[in-house]
Amino acid sequence: MELDASTQPGTPSYELAPKITAQKLAINVNPDDIDIQLTGGLVSKIANVLIPLIKSSVVPSIIDQVTTQAKTLIETTIDEDLKTYGNQQEIPFLSGVTADYAQLNGPTFTSDNVFQMGVNGTFFDAQDVQKPKVVPATFALRDASGKDAQAYLTDYTVVTALQASYQTGLDLDITYLLQTYLNLTVTTDVIG
Numbered sequence: 001m002e003l004d005a006s007t008q009p010g011t012p013s014y015e016l017a018p019k020i021t022a023q024k025l026a027i028n029v030n031p032d033d034i035d036i037q038l039t040g041g042l043v044s045k046i047a048n049v050l051i052p053l054i055k056s057s058v059v060p061s062i063i064d065q066v067t068t069q070a071k072t073l074i075e076t077t078i079d080e081d082l083k084t085y086g087n088q089q090e091i092p093f094l095s096g097v098t099a100d101y102a103q104l105n106g107p108t109f110t111s112d113n114v115f116q117m118g119v120n121g122t123f124f125d126a127q128d129v130q131k132p133k134v135v136p137a138t139f140a141l142r143d144a145s146g147k148d149a150q151a152y153l154t155d156y157t158v159v160t161a162l163q164a165s166y167q168t169g170l171d172l173d174i175t176y177l178l179q180t181y182l183n184l185t186v187t188t189d190v191i192g
Contacts, residue, residue: 001022002025004020005115005117010082010083010102011086012088015087015088016087017086018086018107019083021075022070026067027067031055031056036055089101094168094172094177095172096125096168097123097125098123098124098125098164102119102120104120121153121156121157122160123160123165124160128168130167132156137155139154
């Protein structure tokens with residue numbers, strides 16, 4: 001399978017969402033690896049003729065259908081979901097706190113054939129959207145001397161999450177949320 005990654009207008013439309021295009025999709029099945037059993041009076045007598053016919057015509061037709069359906073699924077259903085849900089997500093039980101992870105930089109390949117992409121990483125209160133009081137950090141998307149897979153999270157993301165939570169004006173039981181959803185128990189000893 002060869003997929004191309006690009007961008008498309010998301011939800012909201014002024015932000016970018018990922019888009020996937022299936023350039024090549026090939027399913028290879030060795031007919032020798034397929035077992036077909038035919039039973040019943042007359043059918044079993046002509047099985048030696050019928051089984052090679054099924055392997056040479058019906059199986060390739062099924063593979064073609066699966067290939068076409070997979071390409072359609074990627075380019076319609078998945079891309080539509082990425083367009084609809086690929087930019088922002090309201091976090092359950094956090095009183096409207098929403099994460100914005102729209103694409104900013106990329107997806108691109110660098111001159112040395114490294115895939116890279118930058119995302120927003122801003123949190124806000126969906127009920128009262130305000131410009132964050134902090135400025136996003138600027139940094140290179142990739143450290144050339146680093147590992148093969150790299151991800152960065154700056155204090156901007158953490159600060160906007162805390163500001164959005166505070167802005168809702170509601171009390172949040174962070175200990176309960178961490179324990180329920182991340183199976184992490186926070187005690188004074190842990191914090192200390």
